[in-house]
């Protein structure tokens with residue numbers, strides 16, 4: 001079964017920016033994928049091709065990427081006679097060869113990834129299996145199926161909202177649920193309680209939401225955010241059954257060796273790396289924080305390594321690693337972190353994303369699958385998370401269509417597993433290393 005045609009179009013993402021949509025046609029049908037886009041992008045990420053034609057979309061157009069798919073990638077895949085059932089890796093390698101650059105800057109990672117995802121969907125349907133099965137086979141995963149713990153980003157700051165909060169994401173995770181579905185319910189209940197509490201403290205206008213669906217009240221210090229969340233959890237009677245996570249996305253406010261927590265305020269609020277470390281230690285001690293993602297900037301290796309030396313919780317590299325195997329190896333060598341974020345568009349193909357996840361796991365790290373702040377209703381990452389047995393994922397708040405698309409897909413997958421012969425577990429408290437559950 002070969003690829004008959006590859007087409008692409010420019011469509012809008014959740015922020016109203018253009019993005020790439022791909023259609024791959026085979027005898028089994030037409031399979032679509034859409035590409036996400038970050039706001040707090042790391043400088044080591046694969047290249048996102050934009051038109052920079054200022055007369056349209058403020059230069060954000062992706063027509064060049066669309067043309068690259070129509071004129072270069074599509075014909076090469078059709079001529080190559082690839083079978084998407086068995087040749088995902090070959091298809092992805094062919095696109096990397098066509099591009100020929102280390103960071104996909106010729107054809108654009110946004111062009112290449114869209115095709116890669118759509119081919120995986122074509123391969124799954126032609127193989128008569130759900131996408132998570134197809135990707136699981138690609139990843140060589142065996143053992144029970146793991147439903148991930150969702151990390152809901154319920155308070156938005158940083159580059160994702162217009163408020164004063166420097167930290168980009170404050171997340172809540174239902175680790176004490178029994179199933180994903182129960183976890184989704186807990187997340188939704190906490191979200192709604194949080195709305196009430198934000199209204200009470202800051203007034204109704206503060207319940208406006210940020211790019212990932214979380215509230216964006218005028219918070220200045222991280223404790224304020226965690227106190228609000230604590231109150232919401234308590235209100236729902238869920239104390240002890242949830243954990244918190246923080247993604248400060250600190251590359252965004254790192255300059256000249258220091259961090260400026262006031263970067264969105266009139267006055268700077270400068271902290272040295274040592275002060276940042278102390279602040280994180282205090283937060284971890286005071287609140288049930290289980291993940292710190294990008295607490296230090298992408299090239300502040302020294303702070304990462306010093307903090308990691310005594311860090312007992314999950315310390316995740318996002319901008320630091322950019323889902324790039326070279327950066328992962330570098331971080332491992334420097335002992336900079338103990339976990340990786342997995343974002344397909346940071347590297348640019350499904351195959352390379354899976355390989356990077358496997359590399360992380362082989363180093364004893366956990367893998368935290370992530371959406372981007374600019375999303376579409378494409379729910380590919382839900383299947384990818386189950387396929388990898390990653391144990392946890394983040395897709396924003398339990399609010400906004402492009403965010404809940406992934407959570408809803410995960411509920412569908414869980415329902416399917418429940419009705420099948422397959423053995424499966426909800427990662428729960430063991431979200432970092434869910435494979436260990438299987439051993440028990």
Ligand code: 2PG
Pocket residue numbers: 037038039040041042168169212247249318370371372373374
């Ligand atoms: C992050 C992401 C996703 P962005 O930093 O983890 O939440 O944000 O897509 O803007 O890089």
Ligand code: MG
Pocket residue numbers: 247249293294318319341
């Ligand atoms: Mg991040």
